[in-house]
Amino acid sequence: MFLDEAGGVHTFNSTITGSIEVRDGRLYALHSNKIVELNRSGDIVNSISIPSEATYYINFTALPNGGFALLDNRNDRMYFIDDSGNYITTVNIKSTRDNHLQNVHGVVVGNRLILSEDGDKNLLAVDLSDYSFTLFRDFTGLGGNTWLNAIAYYDGVYYITLP
Numbered sequence: 001m002f003l004d005e006a007g008g009v010h011t012f013n014s015t016i017t018g019s020i021e022v023r024d025g026r027l028y029a030l031h032s033n034k035i036v037e038l039n040r041s042g043d044i045v046n047s048i049s050i051p052s053e054a055t056y057y058i059n060f061t062a063l064p065n066g067g068f069a070l071l072d073n074r075n076d077r078m079y080f081i082d083d084s085g086n087y088i089t090t091v092n093i094k095s096t097r098d099n100h101l102q103n104v105h106g107v108v109v110g111n112r113l114i115l116s117e118d119g120d121k122n123l124l125a126v127d128l129s130d131y132s133f134t135l136f137r138d139f140t141g142l143g144g145n146t147w148l149n150a151i152a153y154y155d156g157v158y159y160i161t162l163p
Contacts, residue, residue, distance in 0.1 A: 012042030023062035030060060035068055051087040054079035061106035069113055071104035089131050093118050105150045116151035116160055
C-alpha cells in the first residue's frame with residue numbers, strides 16, 4: 001500500500017510482499033524471484049530476473065549508479081547485479097557461514113553500501129568501486145539478545161532500529 005501527499009491510502013495493483021526501494025524517482029520491489037519496477041499506481045512496468053548465482057536473498061538495496069545488492073542472511077552473502085540482472089560479484093558478509101539468521105538491510109552513503117548487520121551486531125561498509133568491505137561500526141557492546149535492524153541515513157546521521 002502507499003500514501004499519497006493528500007493522505008489517501010492506496011493499494012498496489014500488483015501483489016508486493018517484499019522490500020521496496022526508490023532510486024532516481026523509480027520504485028523497485030522484490031516480487032516472485034524478480035526485481036520489478038512499479039509505476040505510481042503500483043503496476044509493474046519492468047522486471048529484472050535474478051541470476052542463478054544469487055541462490056537466496058531476503059532483502060535488496062538499489063545502488064545509486066545502477067544495479068542492486070541482494071542481501072542473503074542464510075548464507076551470509078551479498079550478491080551484486082546490474083540493472084539488467086547480470087551477475088557482477090558476490091561478497092561474503094562473514095568469512096564462514098555461521099548458521100544463524102539475522103536482519104540484513106542496506107543504505108548507500110557516498111560510494112559505500114552500509115550493511116546492517118553481520119549477525120554479530122556489526123555494521124559493514126562495502127566500497128562500491130571494488131566491492132571490498134570493512135567493519136564500519138561495532139555494536140557488540142549492546143549486549144543481551146538484541147540485534148540491529150533497519151538502517152537509514154540522513155544529513156550526516158545514521159539511524160538504526162532495534163527489534
